[in-house]
Amino acid sequence: MAKAAESSGDPGTASPRPLFAGLSDISISQDIPVEGEITIPMRSHIREFDSSTLNESVQNTIMRDLKAVGKKFMHVLYPRKSNTLLRDWDLWGPLILCVTLALMLQRSSIDSEKDGGPQFAEVFVIVWFGAVTITLNSKLLGGNISFFQSLCVLGYCILPLTVAMLVCRLVLLAEPGPINFMVRFFVVIVMFAWSIVASTAFLADSQPPNRKALAIYPVFLFYFVISWMILTFTPQ
Amino acid sequence: MAAADELAFHEFEEASDLLAETPDAATTSGSNQLTPQGHVAVAVDSGGSYGAEEEVEESDRTALLQEEKQQPGFWTFGYYQSFFDVDTSQVLDRIRGSLLPRPGHNFVRHHLRNGPDLYGPFWICATLAFVLAITGNLTLVLAQRRDPSIHYSPQFHKVTVAGVTIYCYVWLVPLALWAFLRWRKGVRERMGPYTFLETVCVYGYSLFVFIPTVILWLIPVPWLQWLFGGLALALSAASLVFTLWPVVREDTRLVAAVLLSTVVLLHALLAVGCKPLPLAHPAPPTQAASLSPDLPPPPTARAHTT
Numbered sequence: 212m213a214k215a216a217e218s219s220g221d222p223g224t225a226s227p228r229p230l231f232a233g234l235s236d237i238s239i240s241q242d243i244p245v246e247g248e249i250t251i252p253m254r255s256h257i258r259e260f261d262s263s264t265l266n267e268s269v270q271n272t273i274m275r276d277l278k279a280v281g282k283k284f285m286h287v288l289y290p291r292k293s294n295t296l297l298r299d300w301d302l303w304g305p306l307i308l309c310v311t312l313a314l315m316l317q318r319s320s321i322d323s324e325k326d327g328g329p330q331f332a333e334v335f336v337i338v339w340f341g342a343v344t345i346t347l348n349s350k351l352l353g354g355n356i357s358f359f360q361s362l363c364v365l366g367y368c369i370l371p372l373t374v375a376m377l378v379c380r381l382v383l384l385a386e387p388g389p390i391n392f393m394v395r396f397f398v399v400i401v402m403f404a405w406s407i408v409a410s411t412a413f414l415a416d417s418q419p420p421n422r423k424a425l426a427i428y429p430v431f432l433f434y435f436v437i438s439w440m441i442l443t444f445t446p447q
Numbered sequence: 448m449a450a451a452d453e454l455a456f457h458e459f460e461e462a463s464d465l466l467a468e469t470p471d472a473a474t475t476s477g478s479n480q481l482t483p484q485g486h487v488a489v490a491v492d493s494g495g496s497y498g499a500e501e502e503v504e505e506s507d508r509t510a511l512l513q514e515e516k517q518q519p520g521f522w523t524f525g526y527y528q529s530f531f532d533v534d535t536s537q538v539l540d541r542i543r544g545s546l547l548p549r550p551g552h553n554f555v556r557h558h559l560r561n562g563p564d565l566y567g568p569f570w571i572c573a574t575l576a577f578v579l580a581i582t583g584n585l586t587l588v589l590a591q592r593r594d595p596s597i598h599y600s601p602q603f604h605k606v607t608v609a610g611v612t613i614y615c616y617v618w619l620v621p622l623a624l625w626a627f628l629r630w631r632k633g634v635r636e637r638m639g640p641y642t643f644l645e646t647v648c649v650y651g652y653s654l655f656v657f658i659p660t661v662i663l664w665l666i667p668v669p670w671l672q673w674l675f676g677g678l679a680l681a682l683s684a685a686s687l688v689f690t691l692w693p694v695v696r697e698d699t700r701l702v703a704a705v706l707l708s709t710v711v712l713l714h715a716l717l718a719v720g721c722k723p724l725p726l727a728h729p730a731p732p733t734q735a736a737s738l739s740p741d742l743p744p745p746p747t748a749r750a751h752t753t
Contacts, residue, residue: 329603333603348531348566348570350524351527351528351530351531351566352531352566353528353531421534421535421536422533422534422535423535424535425533425534425535425538425566428570429570429573432570432573432574432577435577436577439581439584440603443584
């Protein structure tokens with residue numbers, strides 16, 4: 212039984228009608244069946260995902276996480292304006308990089324307590340507290356990036372500097388001298404610039420436009436300090 | 448209305464110019480007074496009524512702004528965000544203001560304009576701490592190039608020492624100064640004391656001049672180092688003194704003199720502590736590094752080298 216839609220008000224009324232006011236007057240006829248399936252692809256996908264990760268082998272789980280980390284490494288090495296690092300943030304990559312860097316930078320136990328390079332804990336603390344401070348700074352300045360996203364970006368952008376550390380370690384196996392130092396200096400400078408460019412590409416968009424420099428400067432200082440630690444590393 | 452606003456803006460600039468010309472004239476701080484008529488005490492020779500109008504308009508405006516600004520509670524994030532409410536151009540302007548102090552040009556009133564920020568002091572101190580440690584390291588490297596017998600080591604602990612010292616200076620000394628000025632508040636009628644944040648701001652920005660100085664101290668020419676040090680200290684202390692002078696001059700002579708000389712002395716101590724002392728020949732590793740992070744081998748070794 213179709214109900215005729217009633218006339219939607221007198222044409223001559225001067226009072227403005229609210230939007231979609233006439234919709235309530237329309238009713239759907241019962242002999243036009245409405246059927247079908249409404250699926251929400253995301254949710255069913257996740258449900259299927261959840262139940263299957265319980266049963267999958269450990270190798271699968273580890274490989275999946277490693278692949279995610281590796282994909283983000285690629286994004287850092289070839290920085291383009293993409294959202295992958297920000298959207299699916301994870302802190303595995305920063306942890307791996309920070310531990311590697313701290314292991315390579317720590318001084319041997321033969322060194323005296325005061326005069327030496329940083330300990331493992333010192334490097335760790337500098338990296339993580341530096342990242343937290345920069346994140347807090349950018350949030351206080353009014354940036355709209357979340358806390359962990361920013362930590363993720365800053366941590367992943369240490370990758371070029373870790374590569375520089377590896378190269379420096381290898382170069383230091385050769386004989387010391389000015390050429391040795393020049394090579395290390397050049398490598399560290401290039402990787403430092405790469406880190407800054409990569410992190411700026413990801414972070415700059417989330418800052419208010421007249422405060423971009425204020426938010427980027429601490430990032431510059433952070434990577435500068437890490438580069439300095441790498442450059443002054445002397446094996447004992 | 449627009450004409451009145453324009454007029455008010457121009458008057459604000461002219462108020463500072465008037466201050467520069469006639470250092471005896473004092474502007475009242477609008478934040479402390481809601482009924483400005485009774486408290487206007489402007490001693491201007493010519494154009495007295497003009498000056499009085501300026502006072503009323505400026506304190507009216509600031510009073511209105513104070514009422515409208517609602518401070519969120521200190522447990523909310525928004526409270527701390529209000530301390531970082533600066534743009535790049537504002538920070539650069541404040542740095543420039545601290546680098547070039549002019550008499551009568553009050554840093555707080557002219558540059559901060561009742562909007563102190565914590566960004567400048569925090570990052571200037573962090574930069575200074577790291578630059579101190581890095582240049583300390585570099586002096587050691589350069590000295591080793593000239594004299595290969597000096598044992599080189601990265602000396603990472605200097606960062607900690609420098610950082611702790613500088614941050615303590617920028618937080619504790621303004622705290623003491625602010626507390627002292629508030630205690631002496633009763634003596635002053637005309638100008639209210641600065642807030643704690645404004646004092647921290649003044650100190651933080653005044654440390655900026657040390658950053659290029661510390662870098663220039665790498666040049667191993669002693670008289671040049673003393674020259675740079677003196678210049679930096681003069682600029683920095685002048686900026687502090689010119690800011691504090693309007694607040695302190697209404698006090699008794701003795702208190703004013705003692706306060707200003709203490710401020711300058713503490714600042715000089717910091718400057719001397721940062722300056723690298725001339726390195727001597729290698730000696731056994733030193734004891735704990737004190738205020739001067741670049742302290743060379745113990746004095747006995749230095750006595751032998753001369």
